[in-house]
Amino acid sequence: MPIPGQVPTGKAAAEAAFEAAKSFLELNGLTPLDGIDIREDRWTVSKCAYYRPSTIHICIPMCDRPATEGEVRNWNWPRSKVDKTPFGVVMHELGHHVDYWASSTASRGPYYGDHSEAVMNRCDEEGITGYASRDAPEEWFAEAFRLYMTNPDLLRLIRPLTYAELSANLMTAAGNAPWLERLGKGCPQRIIDSLQNAIHKARKRK
């Protein structure tokens, strides 16, 4: 894992995430990935990345840039709640890999299985982002997993039951740095404010 404080970007971020993914899978005794396919030119696929057993495919120019202060519609920041930067995207795809191999053979689709739905039902919490609604358990799982891998302290504060479930079964190598520290330098204040708001809401729900 990159040291908290550093903000990985571009191809290097995808490579760093892949190294982190390999150590995570080894640490937990899970099925290794076959590899990562990193494209530096735009492709014809409509998404910035996808997983097919057992390779992660990612197109760097189609991932999102970290937000800047003035850019009000961009909420992407590495290791934040919304993170479609290459590092976060690889971790999301790793979530599909974990789900696929933890699922029963009969339940498996092209990149998912019944594991994600079972975890979602046990946790009974909202997804991390709009993309991860409960109608799509495989995306619900991949987004929760992505945050668990990139900023476990933030997941613990905004989705305590999901954090409890994931941490009971999977060891991350992310360490336990406070969430704000893991966001590193330069995170727009409006993103920090919205995360503080999400933490506050989660506390009230208890």
Ligand SMILES: [Zn+2]
């Ligand atoms: Zn996905």
